[in-house]
Amino acid sequence: MPKVAYSEEDRRRVREELLTTALKLMSTQGIQHTTVEQVYRSVGISRSFFYAFFPTKEDLIVEALYLQQPRLLEYARSRMEDPAISWREGVRQFLDTCCYGGRNGVAVLSVDEQQMLFQRLSEESFRTFRTRQRQLFEGILESFGIAPEPDRVDLFINLSLAVIVLSRAIPQTLPMFVPDAARESTAFQIRCIVDWLESLREQPGEQH
Numbered sequence: 001m002p003k004v005a006y007s008e009e010d011r012r013r014v015r016e017e018l019l020t021t022a023l024k025l026m027s028t029q030g031i032q033h034t035t036v037e038q039v040y041r042s043v044g045i046s047r048s049f050f051y052a053f054f055p056t057k058e059d060l061i062v063e064a065l066y067l068q069q070p071r072l073l074e075y076a077r078s079r080m081e082d083p084a085i086s087w088r089e090g091v092r093q094f095l096d097t098c099c100y101g102g103r104n105g106v107a108v109l110s111v112d113e114q115q116m117l118f119q120r121l122s123e124e125s126f127r128t129f130r131t132r133q134r135q136l137f138e139g140i141l142e143s144f145g146i147a148p149e150p151d152r153v154d155l156f157i158n159l160s161l162a163v164i165v166l167s168r169a170i171p172q173t174l175p176m177f178v179p180d181a182a183r184e185s186t187a188f189q190i191r192c193i194v195d196w197l198e199s200l201r202e203q204p205g206e207q208h
Helices: 008-029 036-043 057-081 087-099 111-120 123-143 150-169 179-201
Strands: none
Touching: 008 036, 008 057, 036 057, 057 087, 057 111, 057 123, 087 150, 087 179, 111 150, 123 150, 150 179
């Protein structure tokens, strides 16, 4: 007979498994191709029990992205603490990993996925996402030894997301771009971001 009663510990475990499974699927096949059914079947629960945790697919996606945030921050810190690589290489590796998330277990949003997700989020959920996104990028800058001043954080968010989106958009979403130059285009943008971050790091008063 199916299990009909779950302890609080059971519910905590199931919720964690749902998020972990969703994040893994999102990173390998994209958000649009990740279905609620794939997630709850992988965990071994019913559809109705799934919705006891997440009222909508969008709620699941956002919570899975929140789960990813401390992992990204820890990865950024690990690049800075690796004695075998330079500061520049550590930052480059971090940004490159984010751009090619599917190869590295990182879920990233395409243009279409961003539009789909945020059209369906409530205003409150969107504000919460913005706040947590900002906290993540502040933490990343700090891990790079750069003071997270508001204007810097805003620009770092836009520059980082721009290169991530572009790396995913060629050629499917942006067919007028040249596919053969996509990898080098991404590498060039990353180098520019690293140059800018390095200039901030070298300013008086920054951490070293």
